[in-house]
Amino acid sequence: MKNKITKAIIPAAGLGTRFLPVTKSIPKEMLPIVDIPTIQYIVEEVVKSGINNILIVVSSNKNDLVDYFDSNFELEETLRKKGKVKELEIIEKINNLANIQYVRQKYPKGLGDAILCAKNYINNEPFAVILGDDVIINKDKTIQPGLKQCIDIYEKHKKMVLGVQHVSYDETDKYGIIQPKNKNINSNSEIEVEGIIEKPKPENAPSQYAVIGRYILPPEIFEKIENSSLSSRGEIELTPALEAIAKQDGAYACNIIGERYDIGSKFGLIKATIDEALDHKEVKEEVSNYIKELAKKL
Numbered sequence: 455m456k457n458k459i460t461k462a463i464i465p466a467a468g469l470g471t472r473f474l475p476v477t478k479s480i481p482k483e484m485l486p487i488v489d490i491p492t493i494q495y496i497v498e499e500v501v502k503s504g505i506n507n508i509l510i511v512v513s514s515n516k517n518d519l520v521d522y523f524d525s526n527f528e529l530e531e532t533l534r535k536k537g538k539v540k541e542l543e544i545i546e547k548i549n550n551l552a553n554i555q556y557v558r559q560k561y562p563k564g565l566g567d568a569i570l571c572a573k574n575y576i577n578n579e580p581f582a583v584i585l586g587d588d589v590i591i592n593k594d595k596t597i598q599p600g601l602k603q604c605i606d607i608y609e610k611h612k613k614m615v616l617g618v619q620h621v622s623y624d625e626t627d628k629y630g631i632i633q634p635k636n637k638n639i640n641s642n643s644e645i646e647v648e649g650i651i652e653k654p655k656p657e658n659a660p661s662q663y664a665v666i667g668r669y670i671l672p673p674e675i676f677e678k679i680e681n682s683s684l685s686s687r688g689e690i691e692l693t694p695a696l697e698a699i700a701k702q703d704g705a706y707a708c709n710i711i712g713e714r715y716d717i718g719s720k721f722g723l724i725k726a727t728i729d730e731a732l733d734h735k736e737v738k739e740e741v742s743n744y745i746k747e748l749a750k751k752l
């Protein structure tokens with residue numbers, strides 16, 4: 455792999471069944487952390503990592519997400535007429551965040567299949583993939599965004615990079631877990647990877663480093679996905695293709711620094727909401743006082 459990373463894929467076609475009933479009509483990616491939909495956190499991480507071309511893989515029930523990054527002429531005109539300059543600025547910033555395009559995944563056939571939908575957009579270059587279920591928030595602004603940390607390792611080795619974080623053994627069955635090349639990895643920022651196992655039981659986990667939805671992939675991944683067979687859950691997963699690339703060309707894991715929220719789970723979204731509310735200039739005092747009062751009763 456030689457080229458610079460200029461494109462990112464955001465798979466957002468999932469049904470969001472873990473958040474029913476709200477996801478019956480609202481895309482999971484539009485659920486807010488206080489007042490910002492989670493998909494905006496993801497898009498902003500991509501942009502802050504130096505990538506402006508984004509393809510979001512959606513499904514038929516994600517029109518609200520597509521509308522969110524489009525201009526809303528009526529709303530903008532009303533805000534302009536009423537002199538609501540600050541609100542207008544916020545809205546216009548979202549319209550112009552990045553050069554976003556969309557492709558539809560016709561059937562919910564898994565993450566590998568969703569990425570395959572981006573084959574024509576990618577056009578034989580290495581590219582980034584970022585998943586919406588893992589939001590990384592760094593209060594310390596001197597720390598690079600998670601995806602940028604992965605890109606830096608890619609730039610050094612020109613090999614596939616998987617963004618990971620350390621998890622406890624009772625969580626290995628929720629993630630792709632990397633198999634490091636060397637036993638002694640301590641907590642290095644980069645780890646050479648020999649393979650990856652999808653959602654292993656703790657006793658089968660080859661390490662405690664879980665893939666947290668940040669990938670730098672070579673274009674050869676498409677051919678590997680095309681050759682993948684259906685998993686036990688009836689989907690085309692990404693992990694067998696990652697494993698094939700790691701075995702063929704080698705790969706690295708980037709041990710990402712940052713506070714990660716698993717917002718694919720209800721508790722993760724609640725945690726992110728509380729933490730961001732405690733940092734939100736409009737509500738932080740009220741929320742902090744409320745939590746202190748509440749804590750006395752618990």
Ligand code: G1P
Pocket residue numbers: 565585587588628629630631652653664665666667691692693718
């Ligand atoms: C997917 C991947 C898994 C990865 C996880 C990160 O799993 O298959 O390897 O660790 O995302 O969020 P899913 O959340 O689709 O079950």
